Amino acid sequence: MDTSTLLHLLSGYLFCMGLLALLLQRNSIIMLMGIELMLNGINLSFVTFARDLNDLAGQLNAIFIIAIAAAESAVGLSILVHVYRNFGGIKTDQTTSLRG
Amino acid sequence: MIEALTLAVVILSIMMILAKNPINSAFCLVILMICLGGIYAAIGAHFVAALQIIVYAGAVMVLVVFSIMLMNLNETRSSIDLRSPSVLLAVGATVVLLAILTISFFEWQTATLKPVSGPYTLEAIKQLGGNVFALSAMMFAKGYIQFELIGLLLPVAVAGALVLAKRKVD
Numbered sequence: 055m056d057t058s059t060l061l062h063l064l065s066g067y068l069f070c071m072g073l074l075a076l077l078l079q080r081n082s083i084i085m086l087m088g089i090e091l092m093l094n095g096i097n098l099s100f101v102t103f104a105r106d107l108n109d110l111a112g113q114l115n116a117i118f119i120i121a122i123a124a125a126e127s128a129v130g131l132s133i134l135v136h137v138y139r140n141f142g143g144i145k146t147d148q149t150t151s152l153r154g
Numbered sequence: 155m156i157e158a159l160t161l162a163v164v165i166l167s168i169m170m171i172l173a174k175n176p177i178n179s180a181f182c183l184v185i186l187m188i189c190l191g192g193i194y195a196a197i198g199a200h201f202v203a204a205l206q207i208i209v210y211a212g213a214v215m216v217l218v219v220f221s222i223m224l225m226n227l228n229e230t231r232s233s234i235d236l237r238s239p240s241v242l243l244a245v246g247a248t249v250v251l252l253a254i255l256t257i258s259f260f261e262w263q264t265a266t267l268k269p270v271s272g273p274y275t276l277e278a279i280k281q282l283g284g285n286v287f288a289l290s291a292m293m294f295a296k297g298y299i300q301f302e303l304i305g306l307l308l309p310v311a312v313a314g315a316l317v318l319a320k321r322k323v324d
Contacts, residue, residue: 057156059263061193064160066255070166070248077244083176083222084209087183090214091167094190097206101199109272110279110292117203117289118297121304125311127214131221132315138225139321 061102068095079098082137082144086130156196162189177221180215187211198276199284 068091075088097116104112134144141149166186173179187210194203229297235241282288293301 055166057197059259060156060160061197062259063256064163064193066166066252066259067164069255070252071171073251074244074248075171077247077302078171078241081176083225084179087170087179087218090183090210091170094187094210095259097202098190098193099178101197101202104199105197107272108275108278110274111272111296112291113199113285113289114297114300116199117205117293118300118304120202120205120237121308124209124214125307127217128296128315129311129318132319133218134221135224135319144225 058102058106061098065095065099065102068092068098071095080145080147082134082146083131085146086127086134089130090123090127093119157191159189159192159196162186163193177219180219180222184211184215187215198279198285201289251258 072088072090072092072095075091076085079085079088097119100112100116100119102112104110104116137149138144143149163186166189168183170179170182170186173182185205191203191206191211194206196201279285279288281289
């Protein structure tokens, strides 16, 4: 298996593992880490396509995605701090005020 | 080299999901980010590799570990029950998605209509002075609007995080 095929399959695998972490875990911080893992899979796909197609636009987009992921995790973690203060925990089965 | 890093990433992602303690899974993710940075460096994306180490393995994961410490989450949880229907559904959906991604990648690889190859071959990048120089020239020639928008987004995100983390919003 050549390098490009290996890395394309790895990027799909990373996306799926992020999705699995998001679906299996009840802990909001690990769910947030799953989202980071999915974004890393996308980044790897961008960079590998940039290498395959001899175009730097993929690497440019990967840089912008890294910046957006940093902003997303800062806002997400401060939301979790707020949730922790109001509910006394960040498990998704503790925060059920909006459940009908 | 890339094969070893790929193997490490595969194993660490499974360890991250199955770890009993949130801090263990955070550390698995840190090592995974560093391995991904190694992969980026090995395929010639040097600037992305540096940013991966600095932003992801540095800033983002420090924030995550700090939050875990702040929320006192060091209780271990029971292991995932593999026979409950929601877990089976989640694993099934993930396997289906992985199959779809793999099949569509091999379809793309064997497609008759090949995409046009860009001008930035390894020799062209070397002529321009290396990956970082070529990337920065391209960023300020073609991607300056996105660059300015990201520059706007980051202060907004910082302000939002500060307002959300305050104890009372007056």
